[in-house]
Amino acid sequence: AQSVTQLGSHVSVSEGALVLLRCNYSSSVPPYLFWYVQYPNQGLQLLLKYTSAATLVKGINGFEAEFKKSETSFHLTKPSAHMSDAAEYFCAVSESGGSNYKLTFGKGTLLTVNP
C-alpha cells in the first residue's frame, strides 16, 4: 500500500510570505498525486493534481506543486500568503493495481496566516 507523509502538522507564516507545505510519498509505480484544502466544518476541495503530464503543476488560488521523483516529494507552494489561505491542507496519493480507486491521505498540515 502507498503511504503519504506530511512534514509539519502546523505551519505558521506571515501574510505575504512564502508558503511551503511538504509532502513525501511512497510508491512502487508512477503515482497520481493530489493536494486538497479543507476549511473549517467543510469538505475537501481539490487544489491540484499530478498525473505525469508535467512535473510543475499549477492549481487554484495561486498554489503550485512540483513533482520530484528522485526525492519522492510533491511539495505545495504559494509565493505570497493571503489571510484566506488559512486552512488545513492534505496531500493524497492514488493506490495502484487492484485498489486504484482508493486514495491514501496524509494526516494534514494546518496553515495559519498571521497579519
Next chain:
Amino acid sequence: DGGITQSPKYLFRKEGQNVTLSCEQNLNHDAMYWYRQDPGQGLRLIYYSQIVNDFQKGDIAEGYSVSREKKESFPLTVTSAQKNPTAFYLCASNEGAFQPQHFGDGTRLSIL
C-alpha cells in the same frame, strides 16, 4: 449545480442506537466513498463502492454498514457496534480509478 449533498450536517446518537448518514450525488459518478475524520489523523476510509450493488470494506469498516442500491446514493449506517462513533464523516465520489475525488460538506456525529 452538480455536487454531493450530505445530510444532516449535525447528528446526535444515543448509546446503543443505529444512525444513518445520507450521501447523494448528481455528478453521475460511478464510485463513491465514506471517510471518517478525527483531529490529527487525516481521513480514514470506511467503505467504498465502485459500482451500483457492489461495495468494499476500507481500512476501518468495523461497526459500519453501507448499501449502494442507486448510482446517486450511498448511505452509511453507524451501528451500536461502533464504540467510538464521534467524528466528522465525509462522503466523496469520482468517475473512476486515478480520478480526483469530490467531497460533500460532511456530517458531524456526536454521542449524547
